[in-house]
Amino acid sequence: MANKKVKVGIVGLGRQGYQHAENLALRVPNCELIAVCSVVEKEVKEVQEKWGIPYGYADYDEMLENRELEAIFIASPSGFHYEQIEKALEAGFHVFSEKPLGLYLEEAEKVEKAVSRHPDKVFMLGFMRRYDRSYADAKRMIDSGEIGEPVLIRCYGLDPAGKLDSFLKFARDNYSGGLFLDMAIHDLDLARWYLQAEPEEVWAIGGSYARPEFAELGDAETGAAMVRFSGNRIGIFVAGRNCAHGYHIETEIIGTNGTLRIGTVPERNQVMIFNETGAVKKCTGGFLERFEQSYLSEAEEFINCILENRKPSVNVRDGVESTRLGYACKKSFETGKLVRVKS
Template structure:
């Protein structure tokens, strides 16, 4: 079977994990090119893994006619431009979340995707490919909890990474707490509840690190969402979790409820000593969602080879960006935001 030749842009923590998966763990594909504006990153990966091509200029990589697909793992603010260029250059495209930092640019990318329907486009909402989250979706669709009426999501990053979060936020790469961190939860909510958001109220602040408030961002924040079918969403996001990386989701229905990740257990060990009963927790997203990151890229490659479209669409990216941006706007203005407001389309 023909191998899909992939070029990746972005070699940060997540980019390197994706690059390693493509190079060594996913059948029927080949990591053919790597690209980063950081020359040392490119040189290290190319030499360590024997990658044929390396670039510090994204436009130059797009001239490589040996490539079949482009994988975008660069900072969020570059996604829309890089997706557009890759599709227009004739490549299949996988992009990490979010689709864009502003609704206006996300809508423009949607037009480009729709104009290139012969190409596979996929967005990195990897939690849909996590075994536990996928099983919960099946149970909801089976009617096991009746009609879902409330979803509660916690997305808490480890306090040990606070300085890195601040550097990332100050560089204006993230789009803020809700677009950077809550976007996965917002996508899950749309997926599980099978409805779109109608209005949102978001609050938050810089409690342990006031520097976040200086850049109009939040260290910890909460958004409450009313969906079009009157269902409720409660989204908690934070960058100061003392015990590690904590992702938790609960879906309450008319006949029952489902909880995923109530305890962020790294393993089944319980240590009993002077501190009581202690369980180790995940220390980051790469560890918690290792299988999901692999599975989503396997799906992307299979879609290319089998000439079919993935379940995650550009519309999912647009709607999640719309909701994430509404949360950001509500937080910044301290006002209730209606998602039908045309002024959301602004940058």
């Protein structure tokens, strides 16, 4: 067992997939990345040459025929997830999938059924924040009662304004689920995790402010949702795509005996420059930089679960329930009404 390496194949070699592939090829112990797949053949060749990956595919189904493989990592666009997860499980592989499980609640529920048909396989969803050292530490503190009963969670998920143009270009041709499903989903998951409560009703509002194109797409540039969770717990979620100072992910959990804050100043590092504008700290520029450690830790956990024959703490139900809440937020934003979350 000590020398056993899990043989992995990855589909999707874009922003997220490349990062995962690099971790799997170079940094995750007991793992061997032996196959890569993307519809863009140039990406496949580049990665194969760079890290000496023996198998390259432009077709996902062909990769699944490779019987040397034991596990599949999915980092393709969200619309492909549910089908690719199902196919990989049916073909007998352990599966890690980037969030979300699917673009529609029905797709997420299909994945849940597929996972339950294969109880001997490890299935893990990429809610990487749970593996971030600060978020994991906050969870330990809440569970050990350090802030008393957690009663309110406030989350900011803000993408840098510098990425607005590329996002709008992407969103014109691709359905991403919209602001609440695509962006706030990590926060919705954290709320359930920290509060240990399920959402009951939601009121969400939002709009287009700097860029009217969001309204034309039926989406919001900046939005907010207020959620009542079971036990009268409160969730406040702010999501936006026009954050001038960079990538700002901040979470506050208020308890009956204290408060935790994570990422209040989204600082890049310890450096501060004192100049004519004041005392300035640079902010993180994007998710790959902020969550570098989490992406590696979640991949390590996936491989360890396979080797140790156990299941990760983040499961398919977490994916379904966060999607359900994301859809309720979307519905409330679109109708202007308070929406009951039905499970």
